[in-house]
Structures are given as C-alpha cells and as structure tokens.
Amino acid sequence: MTSDSEFQVPRRSASLRVLVEEQLRKAIVVGRFRPGDRLIERELCDLFGVGRTSVREALRQLEAEGLVTSYPHRGPVVSKIDVEEARQLYDVRGLLEGYCGRRFAEHGGAEEIAALREAYAAFAEAAEGSDREALIATKTAFYDRLMAGAGNLVVRRMLETLHNRITLLRMTSMTQPGRIGRSVAEVGAIVEAIAAKDPDAADAACRDHIERAAGAALARLSEEAQDAE
Amino acid sequence: MTSDSEFQVPRRSASLRVLVEEQLRKAIVVGRFRPGDRLIERELCDLFGVGRTSVREALRQLEAEGLVTSYPHRGPVVSKIDVEEARQLYDVRGLLEGYCGRRFAEHGGAEEIAALREAYAAFAEAAEGSDREALIATKTAFYDRLMAGAGNLVVRRMLETLHNRITLLRMTSMTQPGRIGRSVAEVGAIVEAIAAKDPDAADAACRDHIERAAGAALARLSEEAQDAE
DNA sequence: AATTGCATACGATCAGACAATCCGTCAACG
DNA sequence: CGTTGACGGATTGTCTGATCGTATGCAATT
Numbered sequence: 001m002t003s004d005s006e007f008q009v010p011r012r013s014a015s016l017r018v019l020v021e022e023q024l025r026k027a028i029v030v031g032r033f034r035p036g037d038r039l040i041e042r043e044l045c046d047l048f049g050v051g052r053t054s055v056r057e058a059l060r061q062l063e064a065e066g067l068v069t070s071y072p073h074r075g076p077v078v079s080k081i082d083v084e085e086a087r088q089l090y091d092v093r094g095l096l097e098g099y100c101g102r103r104f105a106e107h108g109g110a111e112e113i114a115a116l117r118e119a120y121a122a123f124a125e126a127a128e129g130s131d132r133e134a135l136i137a138t139k140t141a142f143y144d145r146l147m148a149g150a151g152n153l154v155v156r157r158m159l160e161t162l163h164n165r166i167t168l169l170r171m172t173s174m175t176q177p178g179r180i181g182r183s184v185a186e187v188g189a190i191v192e193a194i195a196a197k198d199p200d201a202a203d204a205a206c207r208d209h210i211e212r213a214a215g216a217a218l219a220r221l222s223e224e225a226q227d228a229e
Numbered sequence: 230m231t232s233d234s235e236f237q238v239p240r241r242s243a244s245l246r247v248l249v250e251e252q253l254r255k256a257i258v259v260g261r262f263r264p265g266d267r268l269i270e271r272e273l274c275d276l277f278g279v280g281r282t283s284v285r286e287a288l289r290q291l292e293a294e295g296l297v298t299s300y301p302h303r304g305p306v307v308s309k310i311d312v313e314e315a316r317q318l319y320d321v322r323g324l325l326e327g328y329c330g331r332r333f334a335e336h337g338g339a340e341e342i343a344a345l346r347e348a349y350a351a352f353a354e355a356a357e358g359s360d361r362e363a364l365i366a367t368k369t370a371f372y373d374r375l376m377a378g379a380g381n382l383v384v385r386r387m388l389e390t391l392h393n394r395i396t397l398l399r400m401t402s403m404t405q406p407g408r409i410g411r412s413v414a415e416v417g418a419i420v421e422a423i424a425a426k427d428p429d430a431a432d433a434a435c436r437d438h439i440e441r442a443a444g445a446a447l448a449r450l451s452e453e454a455q456d457a458e
Numbered sequence: 459a460a461t462t463g464c465a466t467a468c469g470a471t472c473a474g475a476c477a478a479t480c481c482g483t484c485a486a487c488g
Numbered sequence: 489c490g491t492t493g494a495c496g497g498a499t500t501g502t503c504t505g506a507t508c509g510t511a512t513g514c515a516a517t518t
Contacts, residue, residue: 015301015501017289041469051503053282056470060246060286064293072244073510075469088383092328099324154317158387244470269499280472285500302479302500 020048021058028067028078029167035080039068065161067168081168083222090214093162094207100150100159101202105194112149113195119145120191127184135180142187146206149194171217179216186212249277250287257296257307258396264309268297294390296397310397312451319443322391323436329379329388330431334423341378342424348374349420356413364409371416375435378423400446400453408445415441 024044027033044055059076062068070076081089104112123138143163147156186209193201253273256262273284288305291297299305310318333341352367372392376385415438422430 017501051501053285053502053504056282057286057289060289061293064290070469073469074512085383088381091381092325092383092387095324095328096321099321152317152320154314154321158321246470271499280470282471299500300480303481304500 016050017054017057017061020044020050020054021061023048024058025062025065025067025164028062029164031170033078034170035078035168037078039076039078041075066165079165079168081165083218083225086166086169086221087214087218089162089166090210090218093159093166094210094214096155096159096162097146097206097210098203099155100147100152101190101194101206102199103151104146104149105197105199105202107151108149108194108197112145116142116145116149116191116194120187123187124184127180146190169217169221171220172213176216176220179213183209183213245279246283246286246290249273249279249283250290252277253287254291254294254296254393257291258393260399262307263399264307264397266307268305268307270304295394308394308397310394312447312454315395315398315450316443316447318391318395319439319447322388322395323439323443325384325388325391326375326435326439327432328384329376329381330419330423330435331428332380333375333378334426334428334431336380337378337423337426341374345371345374345378345420345423349416352416353413356409375419398446398450400449401442405445405449412438412442 024039033039039059041052041055044059045052048055059068059070063070063076067079068076069079104116108116119138119142123135123142126134126138129135143159147159150156186205190202190205190209193205253268262268268288270281270284270288273288274281277284288297288299292299292305296308297305298308333345337345348367348371352364352371355363355367358364372388376388379385415434419431419434419438422434
C-alpha cells in the first residue's frame with residue numbers, strides 16, 4: 001500500500017501549545033492586542049484556559065516570528081514597528097513576492113493560473129463593495145494562490161511571517177482614497193504577466209505593486225510618527 | 230548623566246533560555262548533533278544543567294528557525310533536509326544575498342568597502358592553507374560584512390537562519406577539489422562589483438556564487454540520496 | 459520638589475506530578 | 489509462520505506550586 005497521503009485522519013488534535021499559538025497570533029494580527037500592549041502570562045492563561053507552559057512556549061514561537069518582543073524581567077509585549085523597520089520589511093516583501101511571481105510565470109501550470117485568475121476576480125469584486133472583511137479575505141486568498149504557484153515552501157513561510165508582521169502596522173495602503181482601485185489594477189498586471197508566462201514582467205509587476213503600497217503606508221506612518229512627537 | 234553607552238555592565242545576563250538556545254544552536258550547527266538525532270529533553274537538561282522549562286523554550290525557538298523538527302509525543306529531532314528543500318533554500322539564499330550585494334553597492338560607505346576587502350583578503354589567504362576551521366571562520370566573517378553593508382536587518386536575520394539551516398547539509402561546496410579556488414574568484418568578483426558601486430553586477434555576482442555553490446552541493450546531495458536507496 | 463526606600467507585581471526558573479502517547483517486545487491465535 | 493493484540497518502558501504534554509530576582513509605583517523623608 002503506497003500510503004497515498006489521502007485519508008490522513010486529523011491524526012493529532014494539535015498540541016495545546018500550537019492551538020494557543022494560533023489563537024494568539026490571530027488575536028494579534030486581527031488587532032485584539034495592539035503594538036505595545038503587554039502580554040501578561042497569567043492573563044493569557046486565563047484567557048485561553050491553559051497552563052503557563054503552553055502560553056510561554058507559544059510566546060517563544062511568536063517571538064521568533066517577530067510578532068512579540070520580550071524584555072527581560074518585564075515580559076512580552078506586542079512588537080512595535082518603526083518607520084525604518086517597516087521600510088525594510090516592505091523591501092524584502094517586494095523582493096520575495098517578485099520572486100514568487102517570476103517562478104510562477106516560469107513553471108505555473110494551467111490550473112494554477114486559472115485559480116489565480118479566479119482569486120483575482122474575487123478580489124476585484126470585493127474592491128467594488130465596501131466590505132473591508134471581504135476585501136482583506138480575498139486579497140489574502142489571492143496571495144495564497146500566488147505563493148503556492150511559486151512552488152517554494154521556504155519562501156512561502158517567510159512571506160507568511162512577513163505579512164503578519166506588516167499587518168502589525170495596521171496601515172494597509174487601502175486606507176487611502178483611490179488606492180484600492182489602483183491596487184486592483186496593479187494586481188491585475190501581475191496576473192496578466194503570469195498568464196503570459198513572462199517572468200521578468202511578473203517579477204516587476206509584483207515589486208511595483210508592493211513598492212506603491214509601501215509608499216502609501218510609509219508616508220502615513222512617518223507622518224503619524226511626526227505627530228507623536 | 231547621559232549614560233554614554235560605555236560602561237554598560239552586562240545589564241542583562243541574557244536569560245538562561247537564550248543561553249541554552251545559543252549553545253544548542255551552536256552544537257547543532259557545529260555537528261555535535263547530526264540531522265535525525267533525537268534531542269531528548271532530559272538529556273539536554275543534564276547537558277546544560279538547566280530545568281526543563283528553559284530547554285523546551287529553547288527548542289521552540291530553534292523549531293521556529295527550522296533547525297529542529299518536533300513530532301508529537303515523540304519529541305524533537307535535528308531537522309533533516311531533503312534535496313528539494315535544499316534547492317529551495319539555496320534559491321532564496323541567492324535571492325537575498327543578491328539583494329545584499331545590490332544594496333551594499335548602492336549605498337555602502339568607504340569604510341564598509343574597506344572592511345569587506347579586508348575580510349575578503351583573509352578569506353583568500355585561508356583558502357591557500359589547509360585549515361578548514363580558518364576557512365569557515367573567514368568566510369563567515371566575510372558574509373557578516375556583506376550583510377552588514379546592506380543595511381537591512383530583516384534580511385540579515387533571515388540570512389542568518391538560512392545559513393544555519395544550510396549548514397545542516399554539511400556539504401559545503403568546498404568539499405570538492407578545485408571548488409575552493411573558483412569560490413575565491415567568485416567572491417572576489419562580488420567585492421569588485423561592490424567597490425565599483427555597480428549594483429547590478431554585485432547582485433549578479435552574489436547570485437552566481439551561490440548558484441555554483443548550490444550546484445556542487447546539490448549534485449553531491451542527490452547522488453548521496455541515490456546511494457541511500 | 460526631588461530623592462530614597464519599601465511593598466507589590468511579575469517574569470525566570472526549577473521541581474515534581476500525572477496523563478497521553480509512542481514503540482518495541484512478546485505471547486496468543488489462526 | 490505471519491498477524492494480531494496486549495503489556496510495559498520511555499518520553500513528551502501539560503499543569504501546578506514554589507522560590508528568586510528584578511522592575512515599578514507609591515509613599516515617606518528630606
């Protein structure tokens with residue numbers, strides 16, 4: 001029997017610590033905890049109903065991902081991101097997504113391209129409405145497709161944590177008027193380049209998209225940093 | 230008193246867990262534990278003389294870095310890397326190091342270039358001798374310079390963990406006869422391109438170097454995988 | 459008002475316990 | 489003889505209680 005990897009029963013109820021980790025990550029990414037907030041062990045224990053061990057290990061994981069920062073003897077807080085770091089994050093993101101676009105264009109199958117198109121259509125449609133939830137969901141789905149098509153798990157992992165960290169900024173380009181429409185157009189360009197199997201164009205389109213998004217976000221960010229002073 | 234950052238007493242004795250983490254990482258990278266080896270909690274407790282808490286948290290950290298893999302109820306083992314994953318790792322590495330070279334060439338200062346040259350000279354000299362330790366040390370030092378010059382901490386972090394993971398393969402290109410000499414030449418090309426402040430050339434030189442190194446390593450790796458069957 | 463000193467809060471670490479699970483062994487069974 | 493099933497040891501998963509060191513806020517003192 002060639003263990004066809006199908007029929008894999010949920011084998012494990014995913015150790016507690018992983019569950020806590022996921023819950024906490026979601027809570028942070030979704031804004032339930034905001035940058036600078038302290039994450040007190042006992043509170044988290046109560047919140048999730050688990051022991052300190054699991055909480056602490058989950059915190060270590062998120063710390064490794066850059067989502068939380070621990071200060072010795074003061075405990076973990078949700079990471080803050082300054083303008084410079086944000087710039088660097090966007091820089092890498094452009095690089096990696098460009099790579100994904102390139103690889104996708106190089107060896108993406110027909111079905112994958114179709115799936116990408118589909119995801120794009122959903123995103124474009126969501127952009128028409130005013131449902132922010134849907135907008136974010138469809139955009140995330142699109143990126144999932146994009147990264148999957150590149151066929152490089154290492155990069156995919158990196159991008160996932162990058163996205164999470166950037167979300168911490170909670171300053172998506174899409175908060176700017178008119179930016180959404182342009183964003184859709186840029187993403188469309190990505191899809192076209194990939195469908196045309198043009199690696200260079202796909203790479204460029206991805207970078208371009210991120211660069212513009214970064215521009216919008218960073219502008220607001222540094223302006224806000226100014227105010228804070 | 231303006232706390233001149235001098236006289237900083239080891240302020241924080243770097244929490245135990247971080248120490249364990251560093252020791253363990255070094256032990257793995259250096260080959261004291263080899264891929265596939267089990268890492269049994271209690272043994273590590275004895276080895277490092279610390280409690281289970283610290284060991285477990287350190288393990289979580291290394292797990293996040295990809296150096297160890299945990300199987301439910303069977304515990305952590307040193308990660309194994311298959312050929313496909315190795316290919317992906319090298320792919321990203323080339324991408325990121327190319328980025329570093331580019332950025333370095335774009336805005337590297339004179340002193341930084343001088344330091345890079347110096348590190349290169351040391352590496353070239355070590356390549357003449359037969360001291361493997363020195364060879365590795367000088368090459369690592371060179372990469373440190375290279376990454377520092379790029380001025381992007383995010384990328385630097387990523388590359389550090391990438392390097393660690395790749396070291397797991399313990400199949401550096403340099404085990405091949407004649408490869409060392411060519412390697413030195415390739416690295417020289419990187420230095421020249423950066424010194425000439427030619428971003429494109431620097432990017433290309435970095436990628437090229439990694440690609441060739443990857444070629445040598447992957448060849449041996451897949452050949453060995455063949456044997457194993 | 460500034461400084462000092464104390465009480466409290468909280469993380470860091472350890473030790474010990476119990477349950478759940480994996481794995482090898484070995485006997486029973488067809 | 490091969491398969492099945494049960495048993496036991498090993499190890500992780502998780503929780504809890506306790507101790508220690510450090511940080512922080514408040515109050516007393518000068």
